[in-house]
Amino acid sequence: MKAMELSCKENQAVLTLNKEAVIPVREKGQLLIKVAAAAVNRTDLVAKETGNLPKGNAILGVEVSGIVVESDTDLFPCGSRVMGLVNGGGYAEYVVMNVGNAMPLSDQLTFEEGAAIPEVFLTAYQTLFWLGNLTTAQTVLIHAGASGVGTAAIQLAKQLSSAKIAVTASSAEKLALCRKLGADSLINYREEAFSQKIIEETGGRGADLILDFIGASYWEQNLASIAVDGYLILIGILGGAIVKDVNLMTLLQKRITVKGTLLTPRSDAYKAKLTKEFVARTNKLFAAGRLKPIIDSVFQLENVENAHRYMESNKNKGKIILTVN
Amino acid sequence: MKAMELSCKENQAVLTLNKEAVIPVREKGQLLIKVAAAAVNRTDLVAKETGNLPKGNAILGVEVSGIVVESDTDLFPCGSRVMGLVNGGGYAEYVVMNVGNAMPLSDQLTFEEGAAIPEVFLTAYQTLFWLGNLTTAQTVLIHAGASGVGTAAIQLAKQLSSAKIAVTASSAEKLALCRKLGADSLINYREEAFSQKIIEETGGRGADLILDFIGASYWEQNLASIAVDGYLILIGILGGAIVKDVNLMTLLQKRITVKGTLLTPRSDAYKAKLTKEFVARTNKLFAAGRLKPIIDSVFQLENVENAHRYMESNKNKGKIILTVN
Known part of the structure; x- marks a missing residue:
C-alpha cells in the first residue's frame, strides 16, 4: 500500500511516500479500514519534530474515515462507512482501528467530513x-x-x-x-x-x-x-x-x-467509552446537519508536508484534511 | 444568656463576655440548641482579625454540640443530643442551627467530642x-x-x-x-x-x-x-x-x-446535603469507636482568647474545644 512515512533526511524529519508499505495486520477486536481521508493534527507535528511516535508507528495520523474491508464484528461489517481515532497509521491507504473507536459515518456526510470529526x-x-x-x-x-x-x-x-x-x-x-x-x-x-x-x-x-x-x-x-x-x-x-x-x-x-487534559495519550478503553457515549448523543444530529464538521482545506496525501506547513502558520479555520486515493 | 461577643478595644478586636446577650430566635426549619461545647476554628481567627463576620453575627463560632430545647421536627425533638455546623453564634449559651446541619450525637460520645467532629x-x-x-x-x-x-x-x-x-x-x-x-x-x-x-x-x-x-x-x-x-x-x-x-x-x-475549596462560605443547602450523606456513612462508625474525634485541649468559654492564642501558635494536634457551662 502507499503511505507517508517518517524518515530522516539531512538531519531533518520528513514524510516521504512509500508505495510499498506493508498493509497493517488486523488483530481480534480491530477493523481494517481502506482509508478515504485522514486529518492533520498538532500532535502529528509534535511527533514529527520530537520523534516520539505514537505506539512507535512511523506512519503518522490519528484520525481517519473510510470503508471497512476486514472485520470480526456485526457492528461494522465489511463495506461499512466509518470514522474514528487510530493509534497512528492514518496517513496511509490502509489502517487498523479498534472497534471501540469506530463510529458509523452517516450517508449524509462525505469522507472528508468524516475525517474532520473524531479528534x-x-x-x-x-x-x-x-x-x-x-x-x-x-x-x-x-x-x-x-x-x-x-x-x-x-x-x-x-x-x-x-x-x-x-x-x-x-x-x-x-x-x-x-x-x-x-x-x-x-x-x-x-x-x-x-x-x-x-x-x-x-x-x-x-x-x-x-x-x-x-x-x-x-x-x-x-x-x-x-x-x-x-x-x-x-x-x-x-x-x-x-x-x-x-x-x-x-x-x-x-x-x-x-x-x-490531552486526548491522544489516553487509554483505548477511555477512548472507546467516550466514543460510545458521543455516538449515542450526536449521531442523529450529524445526519440532520445540526452538527457540522468545519473543513478549512483539503490536500492530497502526497502533499502532506504542505498541509503541515499550513497548520504551522495558524491560518486555518477548522480542519485540514488529507485525501487518500 | 452569656456569650463571648466581638468588640473593639483600643483599636483591637477582642472577645468579651456579655452575660445579658439576647437568646437567638429560632425560625421555621431551625433548632434552638443549648450549647454544651463549641470548637475553635481558623475561620474564627480570620473573622476576628478582618471584621468579616459570618452573617454579620458578632458572636463567633461555627460548630457546636448540645441539647435541642426548641424544635419543629420529629427528627430532632427537644432533649436530643446533637452536633453540627452553625452560621456563627457558637460561642454562646444558646445558638440556632438549621435542621439540615444537625447530626445526632451518639451516646458513646461526650459533648466535647461532638463539638470536635463537624467542621x-x-x-x-x-x-x-x-x-x-x-x-x-x-x-x-x-x-x-x-x-x-x-x-x-x-x-x-x-x-x-x-x-x-x-x-x-x-x-x-x-x-x-x-x-x-x-x-x-x-x-x-x-x-x-x-x-x-x-x-x-x-x-x-x-x-x-x-x-x-x-x-x-x-x-x-x-x-x-x-x-x-x-x-x-x-x-x-x-x-x-x-x-x-x-x-x-x-x-x-x-x-x-x-x-x-473552603467549606464555611458554602450554601446551607450544600452543607445540608453533605451532612446527610456524612451521617449515613459515619454514624455507626463513630458509635463503634472506629472513627474518633481528636481533641487537643479544652478551654472554658470565658478563656476563648487563650484558646485563640494557642491555635495561633500552631502547636495543637487535633481540635481546641470550648465548654459552655
Whole structure:
C-alpha cells in the first residue's frame, strides 16, 4: 500500500511516500479500514519534530474515515462507512482501528467530513461534558472559537446544553463563523479585555466553564472571568506554559477547578467509552446537519508536508484534511 | 444568656463576655440548641482579625454540640443530643442551627467530642469523596496529618476506602498519632523530600489524591508527587498563596485536576446535603469507636482568647474545644 512515512533526511524529519508499505495486520477486536481521508493534527507535528511516535508507528495520523474491508464484528461489517481515532497509521491507504473507536459515518456526510470529526468533536465533548460539567453551566467561555476544537465545542454546547456561549477570536471573520455555529457573545480579544466583557455580560457572575487552549497568557483573565465553583479546562498552551505568580487564594475563594487534559495519550478503553457515549448523543444530529464538521482545506496525501506547513502558520479555520486515493 | 461577643478595644478586636446577650430566635426549619461545647476554628481567627463576620453575627463560632430545647421536627425533638455546623453564634449559651446541619450525637460520645467532629470531618469527607474521587484512588497523600482535618481525613480514608494512606508531619510524635489513626506511610517533611518518598513508595506512579493545606511552598513537590489523572485539593495556604512559575504543561501531561475549596462560605443547602450523606456513612462508625474525634485541649468559654492564642501558635494536634457551662 502507499503511505507517508517518517524518515530522516539531512538531519531533518520528513514524510516521504512509500508505495510499498506493508498493509497493517488486523488483530481480534480491530477493523481494517481502506482509508478515504485522514486529518492533520498538532500532535502529528509534535511527533514529527520530537520523534516520539505514537505506539512507535512511523506512519503518522490519528484520525481517519473510510470503508471497512476486514472485520470480526456485526457492528461494522465489511463495506461499512466509518470514522474514528487510530493509534497512528492514518496517513496511509490502509489502517487498523479498534472497534471501540469506530463510529458509523452517516450517508449524509462525505469522507472528508468524516475525517474532520473524531479528534475535535471527541475532545470538545470530553472537555465540556466529562470534565467541565457543562450540563449545569449558565455560561461557557470558549477560547479560540474558530479553531477545530472551538468550532466543535460551540456546536456541541448549542445543541446539547442551554448554556450561554461566549467565544474569543482574533478577527471579525472568525467571530462571524462562531456566530453562525451558535455563539451568543463574540469577543475580539485583540480589541477588548475578554474578562471585562464576560463579567459585564454575566452581571458580575462570570463564566461557569472556560475551555482554554492558550494557557499562560490568559491565566489572569481566565481567573478574573470565572464564576464561583467554575471550571477551567486547559487543553493547550499556545500562549505559553509558565504562569508567573499564581495566587492560590483565588482558587480557594472562588472554589475553582483547574483541569489539564490531552486526548491522544489516553487509554483505548477511555477512548472507546467516550466514543460510545458521543455516538449515542450526536449521531442523529450529524445526519440532520445540526452538527457540522468545519473543513478549512483539503490536500492530497502526497502533499502532506504542505498541509503541515499550513497548520504551522495558524491560518486555518477548522480542519485540514488529507485525501487518500 | 452569656456569650463571648466581638468588640473593639483600643483599636483591637477582642472577645468579651456579655452575660445579658439576647437568646437567638429560632425560625421555621431551625433548632434552638443549648450549647454544651463549641470548637475553635481558623475561620474564627480570620473573622476576628478582618471584621468579616459570618452573617454579620458578632458572636463567633461555627460548630457546636448540645441539647435541642426548641424544635419543629420529629427528627430532632427537644432533649436530643446533637452536633453540627452553625452560621456563627457558637460561642454562646444558646445558638440556632438549621435542621439540615444537625447530626445526632451518639451516646458513646461526650459533648466535647461532638463539638470536635463537624467542621473537620465534614471538610475531610467533602474533600476526599466529593472533590477528590478517593473511592478509586490507590494512594492518598494527606499533608499536615496531625492537624484537625488531617486526623479526620486519615480515619475516613482508612474506614471508607482501600487506598494506601501517606501523611506528612513535622515530628515523630505527630507521625505516631497518624500511624495510630491508620496512616500507612509516614513522612517527616523536615527530614526528607516528600515527593521523592511518594514516588519511591508507589513504584513511580505517584499519589492519586493529595489533600493540601500548605499551598505555595508545596506546589512543586505536589506536582512531582501526583499520579497521572490525579487530584490536588487545596483547602488552605499556610505555606503561602503565591506560586512563582506554575508550569501548565505539567497539568496537561499528567491530566491533573487542581481544586480549591473552603467549606464555611458554602450554601446551607450544600452543607445540608453533605451532612446527610456524612451521617449515613459515619454514624455507626463513630458509635463503634472506629472513627474518633481528636481533641487537643479544652478551654472554658470565658478563656476563648487563650484558646485563640494557642491555635495561633500552631502547636495543637487535633481540635481546641470550648465548654459552655
